[in-house]
Amino acid sequence: MTAYIIRRLLQLPFTMLGVTLLIFAMLQLLTPVERSALYVPSIPHNEGAIDAIIAKYGLDDPFYIQYWRWLVGHKDVNTGEIKGGVLRGDLGFSRSGRQDVIDMIAQRLPATVEMALWSVFPIIGIGIWLGVISAINHNKPIDQIIRVFTTIGWSFPTFVFGLLVLLLFYTKLGWFPPGRLSDPINAVVMSPSFRRYTQLNTVDGLLNGRMDVFWDALRHLVLPILTLSYVVWARILRVTRSSMLETLRQDYLRTARAKGLSEKIVVYRHAFRNALLPVITIGGSMVVGLLDGTVVTEVIFNYPGMGSATARAASSLDATAVLAFVLFGGMVLTVANLIVDVLYAMVDPRIRLT
Amino acid sequence: MLNKKLPLLVGLMMLTLIWLAACASPEVVEVEVTRVVTETIVEAGDTVEVTRVVTEVQEVVVEVPAEQEAAAPSGAPDPTTLTFVDTGDISSMDPQLAYEGTSFDMIYNIYEGLIYPNRDESKGYVAMLSTEVPSVENGGISADGLTYTFNMRPGVQFHNGNDLTASDVAYSWTRGLLQSSPNSGQWMMIEAIMGYGTGDITETIAEGAYAGDREALIANASAEELVAVCEAVKARLVADDAAGTFTVALERPWGPLMAIIAQPWAFVVDQDWAIENGDWDGSCDTWQNFYAPGSEDDALSYVANGTGPYILDHWTPDQEWVLTANESYWRQDGDAMWDGGPSGVATIKRIVHKTVSEWGTRFAMLQAGDAAWVTVPEANRPQAQFLVGEICDYQTGECTPTDTPDGPLRMWPNLPSTSRNDIFLNFAVKTDDEGNNPYIGSGQLDGNGIPPDFFSDIHVRKAFSYCFDYDTLISDGQNGDGTRNNGVIIAGMLGYNPDQEMYPFDLAKCEEEMALAWDGALPDTGFRVQATTTTGNLMRMTALAILQSNLRAVNPAYQLEVVTLPSATYFSAFRAGQLPVALSSWGEDYHDPHNWVQPYLIGTFAGRQNMPDEIKDIFRPLIEQAVLESDPAKRAELYYEIGRLRHEYVPEVVLSQGGDVSFEMRWVNGYYYHPLVSSHRYIYPLSLDAGG
Structure with missing residues (x-):
């Protein structure tokens, strides 16, 4: 390997x-x-x-x-x-960022990484969970409800869904504002007494013992993550569900059941791991792709990450920045694909990387 | 068991986290506070006064907004902080270099000039860094109109504590003129002070052959030529620190001078601070190294130190910039800027400007009360109007409640726009060496293109003017807020002749003129040409679509293809003279008819349209005569004549001047309209109601 x-x-x-x-x-x-x-x-x-x-x-x-x-x-x-x-x-x-591209990447990458890290569980965890529930309740009402729920998300353009949740949770309820930090908390983060260990606001908030920074950063992450998750759950669910259904029909699972193992052990210990392979392929690349920035989500929520910078550079024909972002994005995706391949081999011992 | 419940447990934990995040409570936090303090200390036996910038950390109570009411608050969330949201970010903080509105939003609040536009336009200007506005009566302007003398205001300090002197003004203006950046407004200063029509300070070297090209200038100009340019500028801008005066000697009288120097390109920077930051050292031996800079190689583009009511706190590119009130501002309490105007330290202590490109997000911020105002595109005005609780008249200041009197917004409609979109027709489209140009099709009069000189035929230009439906543009493209102009000068300005004849929308006349063009060939051969504008502007696309539709109605063989281009590509091709039909806008740099007739008829646009010299030579002497004329009535007559000739030669299709609308939260006080600079740009006169 x-x-x-x-x-x-x-x-x-x-x-x-x-x-x-x-x-x-x-x-x-x-x-x-x-x-x-x-x-x-x-x-x-x-x-x-x-x-x-x-x-x-x-x-x-x-x-x-x-x-x-x-x-x-x-x-x-x-x-x-x-x-x-x-x-x-x-x-x-x-030109579009008014600074050296390398500084621009250094400034915006942490925001994107932070969002990607916080997105992992909602996207992969809940997506897989819904897929498993759907599969083991095949064609039952719960399966239908989950499929309809996620298909609606899949059908929604990110742009429309993002604006809807923004109107509801920000304009109407005032819970989750756009941006990355609110103004007073931003002043705290920029003060010399606040040490930037990682440039990730949630992590640095905890490391500085400033729960106000942590909560505020989290408030600003909720809507982008919700938007990102809802529109991709259907993909993860579909792959997980079909993979689980196929696995559950395998002979070795019939044998397991015949041995008297409980359904929980059959599903979660024997079927789940084998059904996970295609999910890793799609989910892994999906999450690491977030490191490259998610253009629409970042633009709607005014989230200062790589995606919104790329969008601005492209729309203003900032060739220098566009070339650099393409280079960076290519590197991220190539390395990410490598990681997914390695994970694949680790999960399934039958796969040999040579 | 755990396997099955784990996702549920984690999901519940996530929801709890979300709920806790949404309900975050007030906190005591530490923030950095910067103050300017003056101390008296004893040094080597002498008592001296020392000014220092002190940074200290203070604990303050921060209200992290919890659940807000669904309705917008009746007062500002924080009456000491004003947040406004725009689509773009600054390109430069350097007052001598910046040349667009987003940069001016910051610069107007940090830097100051010698004079500033009075709130009441009819009253002219108020003195800022000078003690009085110069006039012939007070001896500030010589009888021949060539010499302007400004008495410097004593006791003014820059934000870093340095004293303002007359030398700082001379340095700032000299620096700007010698920078001569083609991307700045210095061309107006150069034209006004030096009398150089090209707007470039190197006009005297090889007839301006190296204009805008620093490397070529350094490589080709002799040391003597370079020094001579610099000394010519210095001879016209003279500081006398002992007397506290700054004198400007003009090449020729220049009517619009005061309007020009009241704007950022004439604002004052601190000479010592500029040099410390690596900018020009003031020597005539080195100025060429700072000639024609871009913001990326300009030392003052991303630092700021002015005398104005606000100090730069921080700038995060493409995200936000924050200014804090200058607590040592020179204007004392009671020393009102104008009758009933602001005085003393700014009431609003903190200005936050956020860059948000997406309209939906900006609109949400407005609805949530998190922004005092946002940029509202023309096409989205109806959405904002649903939130309007009162409509105010910018002339009287009187406000009337709407049908929704609880609406959180105030609207100021019918603000006279100082910009206009027009359709420019190219007399001789530039092609490549093989004669190709993608915008003119085949390049022949064969029905599949146009020859490069298609619009040199006056009948074609007249036909295009007759084929445009001006009323439909106003109703459909400008929400009914437009006023048709009858010439290049905007309505209401000196020189605007209300009786000037216009081309009416008349398809029969359009057809008739087309038949006369190109020896009568057009009705049979037809033509195909591309009309271009920038991407994303609905009004501009509507205008071109109107023209396209009417030409087709006259003759289906008259094909106008509407093409939108990214702005960078569009302007590059337009400036290179490659666009046959271009819809573009002009926003005045200073409020004077010269700033309209010059670019349209002999300058910027005439160049982009490749207007023949014989036509420009008809306008040039009249334009020169008008700008030098000091009698307003005589000036108006000259502009009337220019307007009459423009109608005769019809180099462009003049459309309608838009009516601007300004929206703001009703807890903002002090708005006023001024054609040069509104109070949504210069924040000092504003205050905010408490509440929310």
């Missing part, structure tokens, strides 16, 4: 290269004049300014030269210093 993991990690840079090449190639579909808009906030109105920008950024250079420059940087004509270069760790300056 170790060799497999090392081999997959070695493949990672090539995957990244392919992804960025694709995005870079798509950008070339725009003319140099159109691409000049990607590099400056507003094109000067004086004659020749656009040509100057094209020359400055080498926008009419061949594709491979522009790509190489993006990878390794370029020499500043005034100072002779090498500037930029993804391989040098310089992801560039984001």
Whole structure:
């Protein structure tokens, strides 16, 4: 398995290269004049300014030269210093974020990680639980109710469901506001007496002994997590349910029942683990995908994570940031897939990773 | 057993957590407080006064909102904190560089200039960092209108405790002019002070060949040329710290000067602080290294230190910025800014600006009472109107209850907009070397495109004007709030001629003009052309759809394809002169007809439309004459003549000036409308009702 993991990690840079090449190639579909808009906030109105920008950024250079420059940087004509270069760790300056992309990621990633971590149980735990209940009550009223409930969630566009829960739980009831922290608590978190251990507000609140910060951060997480969960429960439920139903029909379970084992032991000890494999595949990638940010949910709830930053960068054609986010997202998904594969092998000893 | 019940138990625990989170109670918390203190200390035997910025941690009771009432509160949740929500974030905090509204929202509250627009527009300006508004009568303006002298207000300090001097003003203005950023408003200062029509300070070097390109300027201009540019600016902006005066010597009299310098690009930064932060050192040997910056390489774009009523607390990019009241503000209690205006330290102690791109979220925040006001797109105004409890008249200030008098919002309708969308027709569309341009189809008059000079035929331009249904745009695209303009100058402004003839909506005339164009070929061949605007603006798309529909009604072969582009792509192509038909808006930079006729007829838009020089040369002398004329009546006559000629040449389809609407919570006090800057941008005059 170790060799497999090392081999997959070695493949990672090539995957990244392919992804960025694709995005870079798509950008070339725009003319140099159109691409000049990607590099400056507003094109000067004086004659020749656009040509100057094209020359400055080498926008009419061949594709491979522009790509190489993006990878390794370029020499500043005034100072002779090498500037930029993804391989040098310089992801560039984001126009839409008004800061270096690397700072933007550092600032927004903790918010996304926090939401992803808190989402794990509701999404996977409740999803699987509902799937199991559904399967063992196959075609009974409880099965029908659960399926209808989750299918409604599946049918709801995230956007609509998010706005509905926002109207109910924030506007009407005033329970769960949008954003990441309320203003007074934000002042606490930004004060020098509050130590940022992890940049995760709930965790740092606990580590600082500030339950007010913990609760406030949690209040702000409830609606995004609820929205994320409700729209994907149907997928998890469907996979779990069908997998459980198939497993429950296996001969070895009939044997277990014939041996006189109770139904609880048959279901939870013998069937459940074997039914879990496809769930891990779909659920694992679903949750780690959250690390890449969930665009719609973050935008609706004004949650300052990677998803909302990506949306803003894309809508304002901030090429520097978009390329960096694609790179980052590709890395997250590739590593996440690797983790899911490893988990798969751990859960099912029949699988050998070679 | 445990296996089966575990999910249920954990689920119950989660629900308990959620309930506890929702019911979080008031807490005593520690917050950081920054104060400016002045102490008298004995140093080396001498008693000296020292000003320090002190940061200390204080315990305060924080009310974490528990369950709120379903109805909006009758007062502000916290009368010392004003939260407002906008769609965008600042691009720069540098007053000399910033050039859009979201940045101005912050800058107006932190920085100040020599003068500021009076609440009552007819009364002109109030003195800010100068002791009085200069005029010919008080000797501040020379009789020939070329020299302006400002007496500096004593005792003013920047937020860091440094004293304000006349040299700071000279440094700020010189810095702005020499930065000459094409993305800033400095072109107005350069035009007004130096008389350079291009708006670029390097106009005198190689006829402006390196304008906007720092690297080219450094590489090609000689040291003597560079020093000469800088010294020419310094000769016009002279500080006398001993006398406490700042003098501006204009190249030529410039009527709109006061309107220009009352805005952020003329606000004052602290010279010492700027240099400490790595900005220009004031030397004529180095200014070129700071020429034409973007916000990413500008030292003052993300730090702030002004003299204004608010101090920057923090800025989290793309999320929020927070200002706190300047407790050492120079304006004393009783020293009212204008009759009945604010004085002393700001009443509102904390301003929180949040960036929320999604309208639904902003609307929810408004309904919950968590924002004093939010940006309401034109298309969403009807939604906000359901919450309006009273409607107020911006001219009288009188308010009338609506049918829903308990509604939490106050509405200020019919605010004259200082911007307008128009349809610009390109006289000579730019193509690539092979003659291609995606917006003009085949590039031929073959029914599948247009030739690049299609709109050089005046009959086509007239036909487009006749084919536009102006009333439908006002009713369907502008919610009935528009006023049709008869020329490029907006209604009500000096130079707006109410008797100027307009092109009516007349399909027969449209057909007639089309038949006259291109030697009568159009009715048979037809044409296909793309009309473009930016994505996401319903009003603009409606306008183009109206034109498209009417052209098709005249002749199905007249094909106008409506295309929306992301704003960056759209503006890039528009500025490059590639768009044959572009719907774009102009918002005035200062309230003067020159700021309308100049960009439309000889400047920005004329350039983007590739308007021929022979047409621009008809307008140019009249525009120059009008801006130099000091007699308002004579000026108006000149603008009337410009309007008459514009009607004759019809370079664009002038649409209708929108009527703006402002919404705010009813617990906000002190709103007023001003065409240059409203009180929703400059927070100092506002206060909030307690309650909630």
